[in-house]
Amino acid sequence: MPELAEVERMRRxxxxxxGGRVREVFLHAEKRIFxxxxxxDLAAALTGRSLRSSEAHGKQMxxxxxxxxxxxxxxxxxxxxxxxxxxxxxxxxxxxxxxxLVLRQSTRSLVLSDPRLFGRVTFGDxxxxxxxxxxxxxxxxxxxxxPRVEEFLGRHRGAPIKALLLDQSMFPGIGNWMADEILxxxxxxxxxxxGELEEAEVRRVWKETRFVAREALRRIAERGVxxxxxxxxxxxxxxxxxxxxxxxxxxxxxxxxRTTCWSPGRQPExxxxxxxxxxxxxxxx
DNA sequence: GGAGATGTTTCAAG
DNA sequence: GCTTGAAACATCTC
Numbered sequence: 001m002p003e004l005a006e007v008e009r010m011r012r013x014x015x016x017x018x019g020g021r022v023r024e025v026f027l028h029a030e031k032r033i034f035x036x037x038x039x040x041d042l043a044a045a046l047t048g049r050s051l052r053s054s055e056a057h058g059k060q061m062x063x064x065x066x067x068x069x070x071x072x073x074x075x076x077x078x079x080x081x082x083x084x085x086x087x088x089x090x091x092x093x094x095x096x097x098x099x100x101l102v103l104r105q106s107t108r109s110l111v112l113s114d115p116r117l118f119g120r121v122t123f124g125d126x127x128x129x130x131x132x133x134x135x136x137x138x139x140x141x142x143x144x145x146x147p148r149v150e151e152f153l154g155r156h157r158g159a160p161i162k163a164l165l166l167d168q169s170m171f172p173g174i175g176n177w178m179a180d181e182i183l184x185x186x187x188x189x190x191x192x193x194x195g196e197l198e199e200a201e202v203r204r205v206w207k208e209t210r211f212v213a214r215e216a217l218r219r220i221a222e223r224g225v226x227x228x229x230x231x232x233x234x235x236x237x238x239x240x241x242x243x244x245x246x247x248x249x250x251x252x253x254x255x256x257x258r259t260t261c262w263s264p265g266r267q268p269e270x271x272x273x274x275x276x277x278x279x280x281x282x283x284x285x
Numbered sequence: 286g287g288a289g290a291t292g293t294t295t296c297a298a299g
Numbered sequence: 300g301c302t303t304g305a306a307a308c309a310t311c312t313c
Contacts (some may be wrong), residue, residue: 003291011309032308059292082292083310115310118292159303168293175291237290257304259289288313297307 001249002080004058004139004173005216009224011056020051020105021066028100032117033081042123045074046103051110057135058172062128075128081118087111136172138212149206150199157195161205162209163256164194171209176258177233178216182208184232184243189267190260196271236261 002010020036027034029276034042049065056062063076078084086225089251093109095102100120101112112121122129137143153161165171165179174182183190186204188197197205219225227233232250235241241262252261 079292084291117287117309118288120293154300163303166292179292257306258292276287290310290312295309296305297303298305299301299303 002059003175003178003216004056004213005060005220007061007173008056008221009079010080010084010086011054011061012221013088014054014110016053016088016108017051017103017105017110018053020107021048022103022105023048024104026095026102026104031100033084033100033114033119033121034220035120037121037123041125042076042121044075045123045125046181046278049074051103051105057132057138058168059131059175060135060172062132069095071242074126075124077120077122077124077129077132078112079122081114081116081120083116084112084114084119085173087113088169108159127169129259136169139171139173139209140217144206144210146203146206149209150202153194153197153202157192157193160191160255161188161194161197161259162190162258163208165205166256166258168224173213174209176275177236178185178212180213180236181227181232183267184263185212187266189269190255190262191269192271198272201271232263 025044025046029039032243046065050067052064052066054061054063059079061078063078064073065076066073089109089111091104091107091109093102093111093163098113098115099111103110155163156164160182162179165174165182180190182205185208186201188201188205191221206259218225219227230244235244235250241251243266246263246266248263248265250261251264252259254260
């Protein structure tokens with residue numbers, strides 16, 4: 001499910017619980033989503049505290065709980081992995097197999113489920129976990145600048161641009177479909193190497209990253225609708241899917257370890273300079 | 286039955 | 300030490 005806009009939407013699922021005290025915590029302590037933390041400590045810290053606020057950043061969410069025993073807050077971090085979901089159920093809801101964390105309030109239960117268990121729960125008492133304090137600028141933030149992207153692509157000059165867009169330390173919240181959408185809009189082949197892109201191309205990647213993130217937030221998080229037919233998104237998994245701009249058949253192949261979809265012709269395998277060189281000095285044979 | 290799925294982490298090789 | 304790519308993680312669906 002979750003890339004930045006879906007995560008932002010999911011974060012709001014627990015909004016009905018804002019201000020409500022957690023009376024009881026139920027969890028599947030042995031499950032993989034609790035790796036690296038003590039589930040018992042988490043349950044003890046949350047019990048009696050109230051949900052105060054929440055925030056999403058990239059694919060991460062942070063829920064803050066406080067009082068009444070102490071003035072200090074405690075923090076519940078949630079990463080949804082591939083199949084995680086948040087929802088609200090009745091106060092006496094009986095957790096099912098994949099419901100690994102349930103916070104019971106007086107009139108409802110806040111539920112985290114994750115069948116595939118690629119998600120992760122983190123926890124901080126007093127201060128948020130370190131990864132949250134060290135989080136990189138959001139792609140919608142003014143600090144997400146063109147020079148930062150240029151420097152990053154230069155540092156990973158050998159890796160395909162598709163793989164680089166999935167790197168959460170530079171592009172927090174960008175996932176598989178958004179990366180393909182960005183490259184399709186920027187007219188760049190997903191296998192082009194980071195260091196091979198010309199300045200104008202890097203600029204397009206930077207610009208379209210911000211555009212796709214902002215539009216996805218507006219449509220998916222705010223209004224709950226999928227991207228329109230004019231985007232690559234609704235065509236990328238279709239059998240015989242066609243490029244909404246050129247009408248050409250879309251191509252799918254694994255790049256950077258993930259199934260990647262692009263529009264041949266619109267996203268040429270050779271960059272502008274290579275093409276120009278070829279025209280000026282065609283290889284002899 | 287098999288392949289593959291909006292994701293990260295880990296490990297080994299270059 | 301850094302970069303890169305492949306495998307592993309666990310379950311469900313087409």
